[in-house]
Structure formats: structure tokens, C-alpha cells
Amino acid sequence: MIQKDVSALYGDLSGILLSRxxxxxxxxxxxxxxxxxxxxxxxxxxxxxxxxxTFFVDxxxxxxxxxxxxxxxxxxxxxxxxxxxxxxxxxxxxxxxGGRDVLLIEDIxxxxxxxSFLRDHFATLQSRSLSICTLLDKPARRKxxxxxxxxxxxxxxxxxVGYGLDYAETYRNLPDIGxxxxxxxxx
Ligand code: IMP
Ligand code: MG
Numbered sequence: 001m002i003q004k005d006v007s008a009l010y011g012d013l014s015g016i017l018l019s020r021x022x023x024x025x026x027x028x029x030x031x032x033x034x035x036x037x038x039x040x041x042x043x044x045x046x047x048x049x050x051x052x053x054t055f056f057v058d059x060x061x062x063x064x065x066x067x068x069x070x071x072x073x074x075x076x077x078x079x080x081x082x083x084x085x086x087x088x089x090x091x092x093x094x095x096x097x098g099g100r101d102v103l104l105i106e107d108i109x110x111x112x113x114x115x116s117f118l119r120d121h122f123a124t125l126q127s128r129s130l131s132i133c134t135l136l137d138k139p140a141r142r143k144x145x146x147x148x149x150x151x152x153x154x155x156x157x158x159x160x161v162g163y164g165l166d167y168a169e170t171y172r173n174l175p176d177i178g179x180x181x182x183x184x185x186x187x
Pocket of ligand 1: 051070076083092107108109110111113114115158159160163165166167
């Protein structure tokens with residue numbers, strides 16, 4: 001039974017796709033895998049604000065390694081629910097990532113345009129390695145070839161909100177991930 005404790009917001013969903021328990025279990029598994037893969041390395045976890053913030057704080061607490069965190073905010077010139085791939089830096093990194101193993105942590109990969117832009121940007125920063133971890137992947141909508149290293153859940157082509165993901169800046173505080181009713185974003 002899913003607890004609907006922000007009940008007015010749940011009315012805008014056509015259904016819950018991933019409950020908080022399912023998300024928590026998968027985040028714990030991802031943390032274990034990343035802990036194993038980066039053992040002995042100087043890991044820097046980078047949160048792509050704002051959507052990934054909720055996932056990020058949960059994931060890093062499941063990575064059992066000494067690590068650094070940094071935050072990057074970008075604005076991706078969206079048209080409605082579609083990304084254009086043109087990205088502007090709103091907040092750059094605070095620390096140099098040269099020579100370090102970088103793990104970019106994102107909420108969702110849709111067309112792939114945003115992360116392919118970031119991947120090209122990071123290629124100029126001379127990190128030791130660059131890996132991508134996304135909570136959600138919508139491969140059906142990919143416009144550019146991009147395969148993340150770590151994926152929480154592969155989902156069908158739905159517009160989803162909650163657990164950090166927004167529509168027009170709302171719904172980020174929903175503890176579960178749900179499918180937004182199409183009539184909400186068509187109006
Ligand atoms: P991409 O450049 O098309 O891969 O877009 C990635 C960005 O679009 C994500 O970081 C989200 O901010 C946003 N986005 C894509 N799909 C969704 C969705 O279903 N719900 C909420 N935001 C989304
Ligand atoms: Mg985002």
C-alpha cells in the first residue's frame with residue numbers, strides 16, 4: 001500500500017510508476033555496485049541540479065568510500081516537456097576534477113542531448129575517468145547515442161515526476177515517482 005501523504009499532488013498523476021520502497025532498494029543496489037567499481041579510486045560525485053538532488057543525497061549515502069561531492073546547475077532551454085540540447089551553465093563546479101574519477105549523477109536521460117553536452121564539456125577537464133549514473137533512462141526517446149554506465153530503472157516513454165523530478169518546478173517533493181496526467185502539461 002502506497003502512502004499518499006502529499007495527496008493533492010497525487011491527484012495529478014495517472015499512476016505511480018516507482019514507489020519509494022522500490023526506489024530505495026534500487027538506490028542501495030546502485031551504491032553497492034559503485035562502491036565495488038571505484039574501490040581504491042579518488043571518486044568525485046557530481047550532482048546535476050536540480051532534478052538529481054534527491055537521488056544524489058540518497059545515492060552517496062549508499063557509497064561506502066571516501067569521496068568528494070560537487071554540484072553543477074545547468075539550464076537546458078526546454079520547450080514544454082522537450083529538451084533542446086542547448087545548455088547554459090548556471091553554476092559551475094567549485095573544485096578541479098583533473099586526475100580524478102568523476103561520476104556524474106543525473107535524474108533522467110531522455111533525448112540524451114543534455115548529457116552528451118556535459119560529456120563533451122568534461123572531456124576538456126582532464127579527469128582520470130568520467131562515468132554517468134542516471135536514476136531513470138528513457139532510451140525510446142534518444143536523439144543522440146549515449147549509454148549511461150549506471151541506470152536505476154529503464155522506463156517507457158512517459159513524462160514522470162516526483163523524487164526530484166519536476167514539471168514546471170512542481171512535484172519534486174513527491175516521495176514516489178509517478179506518471180503525470182497528460183492533460184496537466186497539454187493545457
Ligand atoms: P535530455 O537532454 O532530453 O536527455 O533531457 C534530460 C532532462 O530533461 C532531464 O535532466 C530532466 O530535467 C528533463 N526530463 C526529461 N524527461 C523528463 C520526465 O519524464 N520528467 C521530468 N523531467 C524530464
Ligand atoms: Mg535534469
